[in-house]
Amino acid sequence: MLRTGPGSDAIGSESWVWGAMRPLLRALKPQIDMVAALSPLRTFDESRTIGELARKSVKSPDEMRAQLRVIYDKALQEATNSTGGDAHRAKAIADQFVTRVVAHLPTPGTKVRDLLVSTLVSQGLDAEEIRDECVLADLSELGLFRSQLRVVASETGRSFDDLKGVAMAVTAAREIAYRTCAKYGIPLFILHDFDVSGFSIARTLHTSNRRYTHATECEVVDLGLRLEDVAGLESEPVYLGDGDKENRREKLQENRATDEEIDFLLDVDNPSEHWGTRVELNAFGSRQLIEFI
8 A cells, every 4th residue: 555656556666666575574574573562662752853852861871771671571561462471472572672672772971862863864764854843753654664675775786775765655545545435435434442543543534634635535434442432341551652641631632532531541540651541442352343333
């Protein structure tokens, strides 16, 4: 669903890139498993801009060591949940994750801006692309894409500078969905978990924003889980990353969550600013999910 060529084509003239990437991605399955297992573990708030993050300071060595212990425990918990309780595999995933974290720890005295720039440049971004007004999540997404293109360049002999011109049109899936629904006069249904990200997904698909403006209109129906739908379903704690809950409350209000839903998702009884609660669609059995839809 990625558009890599001009116009509104789903796959453009650079589709050969994905042919080259396919076997490479298969070879990276252990790392992909680790990413999938630890995807809920966000160690900072990627919704912040580079300018906002640059005003923070790097932790001291003692604080880093203490934070590493916390990160390891969280990583092990997420990996255990994702592997269905496989303790041996979960420990291997957590160990590998923390080893990578340690390898990228900044030296004392490093400025946050320098750390962000060096990390993103190492992923293939140009320094001038890393501006104060840019949201870190957007740059991280582009960095992941550029990292993949760098592997393609290495495997195919193509110039990485040339491959930087391959567009990362992550909005193409939305464009395809809207055009298809508008063409055939059918609604666009959205199904998502009951969590902070779910409300963000629904809002994104409902409205235009700075990254995407709807060229066509269609009826959008939100079938995602709401508070009244999750009674009796298993909930689980979720790490929300850095940032305070008041900021997240405002964002959830913008995304049309009720006060009761926000209290549940932010786990207001938990004194930690970094932990909330979610209920995934996976909490349904297969038959239950079909009946819900």
